[in-house]
Amino acid sequence: MATRALGIVALVAVGGATAFALAGVPADLNQGEAQRIMYIHVASAWLAYLSFGVTAAASVWWLVRRDPRADAVALAGAEVGVLFTAATIWAGMMWGRPVWGTYWQWEDPRLTTTALLLALYVGYLLIRRLTDEPARRATRAAVVGIVAAIDIPIVHFSVVWWRGLHQGPTFMSPDTILNPPAPGQFVAALLLMLGAFSLAWLWLMVNRYRLARLDWEAEESARRGRLPGLAAAVPAPRP
Numbered sequence: 001m002a003t004r005a006l007g008i009v010a011l012v013a014v015g016g017a018t019a020f021a022l023a024g025v026p027a028d029l030n031q032g033e034a035q036r037i038m039y040i041h042v043a044s045a046w047l048a049y050l051s052f053g054v055t056a057a058a059s060v061w062w063l064v065r066r067d068p069r070a071d072a073v074a075l076a077g078a079e080v081g082v083l084f085t086a087a088t089i090w091a092g093m094m095w096g097r098p099v100w101g102t103y104w105q106w107e108d109p110r111l112t113t114t115a116l117l118l119a120l121y122v123g124y125l126l127i128r129r130l131t132d133e134p135a136r137r138a139t140r141a142a143v144v145g146i147v148a149a150i151d152i153p154i155v156h157f158s159v160v161w162w163r164g165l166h167q168g169p170t171f172m173s174p175d176t177i178l179n180p181p182a183p184g185q186f187v188a189a190l191l192l193m194l195g196a197f198s199l200a201w202l203w204l205m206v207n208r209y210r211l212a213r214l215d216w217e218a219e220e221s222a223r224r225g226r227l228p229g230l231a232a233a234v235p236a237p238r239p
Contacts, residue, residue: 003207006199006203006206007203010196010199010200010203011200013196013199013200014196014199016196017039017189017192017193017195017196017197018193020192021036021039021192021193024189025185025186025188025189026185028186032098034098035095035099037094039190040087040091040193041091041092042194043190043194044084044085044087044088044091044197045084045114046194047080047081047194047197047198047201048084048088048117049152049156050081050201051077051078051080051081051201051205052078052081052117052121052148052152053149053152054073054074054205055073055074055075055077055078055081055121055124055145055149056145056146056148056149058071058074058077059141059143059146060142061073061074062074062138062139063139063142063143066135068138068213068216069213070138071134071138071141071142071212071216072209072216073209074138074142074145075128075141075208076205076208076209076212077205078121078124078125078141079208080205080208081121083204085114088114089114089115089118092111092114096165100165105164105165107164108164108165108166109158109159109162109163109164110155110158110164110166111164111165111166113151113155116151117148117151120144120148120151123144123148124148127144128140133223134223
């Protein structure tokens, strides 16, 4: 019941934040209407970071405690993170075409490292399909989930370390916290979208975690059920 209520609240919040971003904020003077895609793009990117960070933390939890709940959280984070990373890339392409004149440029460090991040966690999900044994699968995936998380700070700081099409950090940098570069309406729209997307993220995480736990329990039950059957299938030795 609580999960259903969370889903309804998240849906209403996303709709309200989208309406405000479309109608409650003026178009950017330089980029025009295309700039409105920024609200989806940035919110999706931050939640992709959060999702993969959760996967990495849960992977450490699994390796230390071998708790099935940790593997379920890690899987939920990876799948939801792949979804938000794909949304980030799609929104960025839609924003880049009218502003940069191209959908994609491999020479841009943030584009390339973000594509790598998506590929790494798609690989994480594929590795989980290599074995049906839950513990072995969780251990292999945990190692990949931790190593892949190294790319998260690389993606985030790529605009600082290298030059490309992406501009430098606009929000949450030491130079801009005291002197905001954008009008309050733009910041409010971005924060509203981030809050609404966070509710949707939480709803997705809770539901995917529950499904992962059910899958784990079903696999363990099936494995335990096979063992007596195998033993019974072996004929008793003749006296």
